[in-house]
Amino acid sequence: MLKHNLGYPRIGRRRELKKACEAYWANPIDPNQLFYVGKKIRKENWKIQKKYGLDLIPCNDFSFYDHVLDMSLLLGVIPEYYHSISTYDNDTPTPPNHIDVYFAMARGFQKKGWDIKAMEMTKWFNTNYHYIVPEFDKNQKFSISSNKIFEEFEEAKFILKSIPKPVLIGPISYLFLGKGKDNFDKMDLIENIVPIYIQIINQLKEKGANWIQLDEPVLVFDFLSKKEIEAFQYAYQKMSQCCSEINILLTSYFDGVSENVSVIKNYSIIKALHVDLVEDPEQLESLLNLLGDTKIILSLGIIDGRNIWKNNYVNSIKKIERTIEVLGEERVMIAPSCSLIHVPIDIEDEHLILSSVKERMAFAKQKISELQDLENIIKGKKDLLYDKKKEKDFFQDKKVKERVILAKNKDFKRISSFERRQKKQHKKFHLPIFPTTTIGSFPQTKEIRTLRNKFKKKELSQEEYEKRIEKFIIDVIKKQEEIGLDVLVHGEFERNDMVEFFSEKLKGFLSTENGWVQSYGSRCVKPPVIYGDVIRDKDMTIKHVCFAQSKTKKLMKGMLTGPVTILQWSFVRDDQPLFTTAYQIAWAIRDEVKSLENSGIRIIQIDEPAIREGLPLKKKNWKFYLDWAVKAFRISSSVVKDETQIHTHMCYSEFNDILPHIASLDADVLTIETSRSKMELLKAFSEFSYPNEIGPGVYDIHSPRIPTVKEIFDLIKKASNNLPIRNIWVNPDCGLKTRKWNEVIKSLKNMTEAAKMAREKLLINPTNNLKKS
Structure with a gap:
């Protein structure tokens, strides 16, 4: 049974990223100082996850602004008007740093001679996180235009002394979340974008990646069109043909995938499927029935990635044991339900919360620790069992x-x-x-x-x-x-x-x-x-x-x-x-x-x-x-x-x-x-x-x-x-x-x-x- 995580908070324990970005935007620090802060945060995140025994630790989950915007840069989806940005020093235009184009897309750019608006921003599914909406042309071309994912993979490999798990937004979700500037179906771009995904996956494989996490949260929708389903089938069929000997962990979250699981199970590249059992615990039995005759590993999202209450170990152990009973222990993973960017970092930094309430709470660091507890309970350490039913009632009136x-x-x-x-x-x-x-x-x-x-x-x-x-x-x-x-x-x-x-x-x-x-x-x-x-x-x-x-x-x-x-x-x-x-x-x-x-x-x-x-x-x-x-x-x-x-x-x-x-x-x-x-x-x-x-x-x-x-x-x-x-x-x-x-x-x-x-x-x-x- 493998333990893994979909993503870790990237702001830093003391909001170091916020302070560094705002200092950079105000010009007191140079890009190298900004990048140093990012590297320091990533190192701390990886070490925490290693300390608590994760088998697969994510990389490329860090972002200076937004992971969807990162994906746009990786795929070369940069609207033309941002390419022309220049920065000024003593009234002399100079080529911008790559990071300046990135921030201009997120925040706009207004300096001598330039006045470019920021890209559209909207909510990430049903969360309070906002993402920068990709903009597509009708004949959009894609290309690998950023080395961030490869550099952070090598960086994580060096820090961890083991192989990390790169994280990417999957092609269907990325297209779905974007907008076309002209009147066309975004899924028409699937044949253009898939070859770039294949290149990225194969380059990561050449660098030593065993597992790659592809996030396809749109699979929870019960209103995907026929064209969107066909685009998924095309993409994963092509990747199955062109990306051999690599394990893809297909992840979805914020709800259940029962409506679309029959589409998911037919592709050799998908070695594991992650599902959110916090938002939809009832989907487990239907998933076990549908996946029972396949070799797909089932990743159980049983730690709540969006709330701060402790896990009910009794309920979680029942789900794990039931999955092991049907699929066998080698076909089970456990993880938080979604990325942990939606919760604070460490409950140990809280000193004023009533102890009777604080002892019920778990932030990102504690949630990683809970995975270790669940594994140990499965191995026989029943003294770790925590049953929420034994808690006293909350404050009532x-x-x-x-x-x-x-x-x-x-x-x-x-x-x-x-x-x-x-x-x-x-x-x-x-x-x-x-x-x-x-x-x-x-x-x-x-x-x-x-x-x-x-x-x-x-x-x-x-x-x-x-x-x-x-x-x-x-x-x-x-x-x-x-x-x-x-x-x-x-x-x-x-x-x-x-x-x-x-x-x-x-x-x-x-x-x-x-x-x-x-x-x-x-x-x-x-x-x-x-x-x-x-x-x-x-x-x-x-x-x-x-x-x-x-x-x-x-x-x-x-x-x-x-x-x-x-x-x-x-x-x-x-x-x-x-x-x-x-x-x-x-x-x-x-x-x-x-x-x-x-x-x-x-x-x-x-x-x-x-x-x-x-x-x-x-x-x-x-x-x-x-x-x-x-x-x-x-x-x-x-x-x-x-x-x-x-x-x-x-x-x-x-x-x-x-x-x-x-x-x-x-x-x-x-x-x-x-x-x-x-x-x-x-x-x-x-x-x-x-x-x-x-x-x-x-x-x-x-x-x-x-x-x-x-x-x-x-x-x-x-x-x-x-x-x-x-x-x-x-x-x-x-x-x-x-x-x-x-x-x-x-x-x-x-x-x-x-x-x-x-x-x-x-x-x-x-x-x-x-x-x-």
Whole structure:
């Protein structure tokens, strides 16, 4: 029985990668210093996995920004406009480093003479990780254009003194996850891309590779087309013919593969199949039946790669023993369910968590150790058995449980229809056509982070801390008024993270000290842990929002995070259904919404960027999830009067298939990301006839480049061709927390100028300004 891992966190135990990348982007360090940090992280990761006895240790799972972007560079999928980038030194253009092209694709490139946008970014399946979307031409050519995978294989071989397991995204998933610039089927490229995969596999084999991991997570979908299935068959048949004497471990995760396993088992190159038994434990028996008459090894993904609770050894041992009974021990592997990039690195770095909770938790390092425990238990060390059923109940509250159970239909509905609410709100607010606003946060400078850190360490009194925060709020109101924004925000300077902030104010949550997880690039988040029933026993945001409103005559938005996003971006208790926890959070947010309204706040934004992210990967499970997700949002938002305007924000998601449910949220205003995709998403909203107001993001905040007035105006114009003008808001595509002030001021000034231009040029006449142009 072999133990292996699909991937290890790459940010470094102290977020060394984040710090090195950001230092490189700011130019204080050279590429060699950046590469040194990467090498140091890889070495530490490999040594940890070797220490805990893994038989197959992954390599090429490290990335400076994103593993899908790495794959694009490996295959030569670099859009033409990035090839021309030059860097400048004393006004002299010089050829760029390969890493500069790589980062330009991820972040954009804006220097003297150059202004190139970043590539599109979206969510990695149903996780909070974002990947850079590959761009394909109709006649896309592929070639081996990077040595990273080969260099890291040799590096790992030297460090480990054994043969590592290179990791690649499989050809079908890579094509599936990309987008074509022209109207063509991406699977038409399969004959072009497979020969390059064959070259890569054979080169790795020549360097000594025994096992290669090909990730094909799209195999969990129950809606793959005939063409996609045929592309899989073609690819793996060709690789079977051209890549002899190499072991391919085909991996899929985030759900079961039962619908597609009959396709998988027919190719000689596939020596092992990895499946996710955490998300779909029921698939095991059907897999054993289907694979029983083959020689394929079954890799059991039995350690949860997406949550932080200890493994239930009793359940896992049953699965292992059952598989050994049918296939024999030599045809069994054990592993985490998916790559461990979705969990923090080491629970040993946590010193403030209650011991009764901490002893139930396992981060990446501990999860690797659990594989060793399971092997030892199989070998007879039964004293290691850990049975979760013997744990005491999590923190419970009877009133919270009753509130969820006793909810009535009226709790999920606004008083009036959107049409009536819109008329009342327009009459009350007197906002111009194309009203401008931001999504919520403003730059979190070093000064602000230091301030919060000092307060957390009790180096500042509550009174001194509040005075300093209020100064930041006054300053950001002044900046917004000077820029000319119509609806303001207080800046969220008191907030570390949009989920963690609320978790620290609600009972049933705990925060970690070092539980960092990569979201995209250098952006790391620290998901809170939900370990019990969720209770709001005091106001969470009222003080700072009301202070901000008192300092301006303009409308001030109250800023909250929605129940589904808090749920999705937390590590959630595993002793009750997800929807039960979501409803508990929803009632807590509802109480805060009512308190904001009672305090005079007339616009309240309840962010739900994770609603699409939580969508099950199998369509057959969509309705059940969407029903309870929408219900949770409506619990939180439906308590207000007609005149109070509810906003929600969603970003980096594909909404086309779920627009009826997005509409059924019944938010007065929806703000979404559309800038990287050049407003493509709005066509779907138009065809659906989305009924409420919408703010399509007009510039990309994940890139440091500053958009021009003209390009923002062009996007507003494009939006006005798809939506009623009276329903369009103008805003960035996400919060401005990670940007620098000089970028923010210039970008927002251009945005407000573009909105003024749109009011002048896109209206039929001043007295008929509610019609579509």
